[in-house]
Amino acid sequence: MTTLPPPTPRRLGLVIDLDTCVGCQGCVTNCKEWNTGGHMGPLTDLDPYGPKVDGVWFNRVHSFEINPGAEGDPETARTVHFPRSCLHCAQPDCVTVCPTGASYKRAEDGIVLIDQERCIGCKLCSWACPYGAREYDPDAGTMKKCTLCVDRIYNETLPEAERQPACVLTCPSRARHFGDLGDPDSAVSRLVAERGGQALLAELGYGPVNVYLPPRRKGPPPDGPRELTPAGPADDPLAWLDRPVPR
Amino acid sequence: MHPAFSVIFFTTASGAGYGLLALMGLLGAAQALPADRWLGLLGLGLALGLIGGGLMSSSAHLGRPERARFAFSQWRSSWLSREAVAAVATFVPAGLFALGWVGLGRTDGAMAAFGVLSAAGAGLTVAATAMIYASLKPIPHWHNVFTLPGYLLFGLMTGALWLSALAHPFNAAGWAVRLLPVVLVAAAWGLKAACWRHLDSRPERLTANRALGLPEGRVRVIDWPHSQANYVLKEMGYQVARQHARTLRLATHALAFALPLALSLLVLAGAAGGGAALLAALAGTLGMGLERWLFFAEARHAATLYYGAERV
Numbered sequence: 001m002t003t004l005p006p007p008t009p010r011r012l013g014l015v016i017d018l019d020t021c022v023g024c025q026g027c028v029t030n031c032k033e034w035n036t037g038g039h040m041g042p043l044t045d046l047d048p049y050g051p052k053v054d055g056v057w058f059n060r061v062h063s064f065e066i067n068p069g070a071e072g073d074p075e076t077a078r079t080v081h082f083p084r085s086c087l088h089c090a091q092p093d094c095v096t097v098c099p100t101g102a103s104y105k106r107a108e109d110g111i112v113l114i115d116q117e118r119c120i121g122c123k124l125c126s127w128a129c130p131y132g133a134r135e136y137d138p139d140a141g142t143m144k145k146c147t148l149c150v151d152r153i154y155n156e157t158l159p160e161a162e163r164q165p166a167c168v169l170t171c172p173s174r175a176r177h178f179g180d181l182g183d184p185d186s187a188v189s190r191l192v193a194e195r196g197g198q199a200l201l202a203e204l205g206y207g208p209v210n211v212y213l214p215p216r217r218k219g220p221p222p223d224g225p226r227e228l229t230p231a232g233p234a235d236d237p238l239a240w241l242d243r244p245v246p247r
Numbered sequence: 248m249h250p251a252f253s254v255i256f257f258t259t260a261s262g263a264g265y266g267l268l269a270l271m272g273l274l275g276a277a278q279a280l281p282a283d284r285w286l287g288l289l290g291l292g293l294a295l296g297l298i299g300g301g302l303m304s305s306s307a308h309l310g311r312p313e314r315a316r317f318a319f320s321q322w323r324s325s326w327l328s329r330e331a332v333a334a335v336a337t338f339v340p341a342g343l344f345a346l347g348w349v350g351l352g353r354t355d356g357a358m359a360a361f362g363v364l365s366a367a368g369a370g371l372t373v374a375a376t377a378m379i380y381a382s383l384k385p386i387p388h389w390h391n392v393f394t395l396p397g398y399l400l401f402g403l404m405t406g407a408l409w410l411s412a413l414a415h416p417f418n419a420a421g422w423a424v425r426l427l428p429v430v431l432v433a434a435a436w437g438l439k440a441a442c443w444r445h446l447d448s449r450p451e452r453l454t455a456n457r458a459l460g461l462p463e464g465r466v467r468v469i470d471w472p473h474s475q476a477n478y479v480l481k482e483m484g485y486q487v488a489r490q491h492a493r494t495l496r497l498a499t500h501a502l503a504f505a506l507p508l509a510l511s512l513l514v515l516a517g518a519a520g521g522g523a524a525l526l527a528a529l530a531g532t533l534g535m536g537l538e539r540w541l542f543f544a545e546a547r548h549a550a551t552l553y554y555g556a557e558r559v
């Protein structure tokens with residue numbers, strides 16, 4: 001059914017920290033690794049070793065620079081890596097436009113999924129997603145997208161600590177957090193409140209559940225630029241070794 | 248948005264087909280057209296042929312056409328599903344109306360009712376097609392007040408041009424048949440001009456900062472997540488050069504509107520006949536194809552904000 005369930009009390013989703021994401025593509029890779037054998041797999045690759053490599057991914061990391069160049073503000077100029085996956089929106093038009101009932105939003109936790117046995121590959125849902133989160137699999141003839149690792153987070157064959165999305169578990173800089181954003185006391189909700197989390201393109205009214213934490217303002221060091229001092233105590237018996245090394 | 252040939256052909260052909268069906272249904276029911284069997288065969292044959300061809304071309308772009316029957320199930324929420332239901336339902340009165348006109352040579356009584364029902368079905372189907380596009384919030388080029396009246400008016404316009412062209416050989420081009428193209432082309436031209444003016448001067452846009460959740464700072468792309476075009480870029484990243492778009496808009500003004508309007512005026516005044524009406528229909532249809540190509544090619548999707556578009 002592509003009519004939406006009443007607002008779900010549980011709103012499972014991700015909080016992504018744009019301050020700490022280093023753009024390593026680890027989450028991209030582990031997402032592909034887990035999900036190609038998962039609920040909505042395979043994540044087909046076409047011409048994987050040829051010149052026109054193309055494939056389905058549920059998670060993509062873009063890189064941007066903010067205020068670059070000479071006219072930029074040195075306090076805010078920086079690089080931002082931006083991971084992009086389905087935001088499991090509260091009011092997702094990708095679901096309501098689907099003519100077949102293949103796209104649906106779960107009433108119990110708000111996860112948005114696609115029934116691969118029902119999708120006719122009309123692609124309309126991908127047009128209705130402002131975030132470009134849905135990718136068509138030309139080999140299967142169906143639409144695919146992030147499942148919020150629905151086959152991990154409830155998976156009782158996994159140790160409890162691993163019942164988290166693959167991208168969250170793998171992130172080396174802990175830039176991804178998973179939890180219930182419908183619960184104001186959850187760790188993710190507190191993080192959002194603390195860091196001024198942003199809803200993407202909120203003016204479109206999709207009510208994205210995933211939230212992005214903007215980069216912290218860097219500001220100059222509190223007591224101005226400092227001279228670098230050589231490491232180690234000055235009376236180090238081997239200090240003469242450092243002297244010929246240019247700094 | 249990528250201007251896929253199948254979708255452009257579908258919306259242009261079925262628009263003209265439904266326009267022709269609606270006008271023949273209404274004018275036939277009002278006895279403003281003679282119940283000539285050959286006129287019925289040619290006119291309704293063309294209308295249903297255009298509709299059927301368009302529908303076939305649109306199902307050709309499905310990934311799993313063998314499951315198409317599922318598409319009739321979600322009419323409660325989906326305009327695409329409503330379009331499918333309306334399209335199939337319209338074939339019932341349209342088929343009976345055609346049977347009455349061509350088989351019995353009658354368009355009165357019960358047949359008139361089928362004519363009116365065909366027109367209603369045609370209107371609902373085209374409106375549903377328009378709403379598929381008009382309801383897509385990530386594409387401001389389509390999500391505005393011009394899309395719905397545009398599809399309805401452009402369908403009626405091309406339908407009226409074809410009706411006039413077909414009626415001439417049967418001496419059935421009365422004043423209504425000759426006046427309709429003039430009125431509809433003029434109205435459609437005004438609407439398209441207003442629509443383009445609106446699109447060029449929209450003050451509110453979706454911005455890259457809003458798409459990235461970065462409240463401040465000028466944003467510039469330094470790296471894409473993939474080295475080759477992916478699905479999102481292929482489907483939604485299409486961008487037509489501004490100069491090219493301007494030339495094509497001029498060609499649309501000329502082919503879709505100016506030429507058919509001039510020819511239809513000559514036909515209305517009695518200064519030209521069937522040949523001019525046929526030329527007007529051909530030009531109008533070709534021009535509508537161009538209009539539809541631009542409708543897709545000029546439309547920018549919010550997802551392009553992640554790929555370097557500053558605003559859409």
Ligand code: SF4
Pocket residue numbers: 085086087088089092093094095112128129130131132133134145206
């Ligand atoms: S991010 Fe896109 S695909 Fe995911 S729920 Fe929202 S609209 Fe749908």
Ligand code: SF4
Pocket residue numbers: 097098099100101102103114118119120121122123124125126142143
């Ligand atoms: S591509 Fe599949 S999931 Fe998307 S709208 Fe069409 S049928 Fe529904």
Ligand code: SF4
Pocket residue numbers: 030031032035058059085086145146147148149165166167168
């Ligand atoms: S939640 Fe799972 S499916 Fe979604 S991006 Fe992360 S790893 Fe991929």
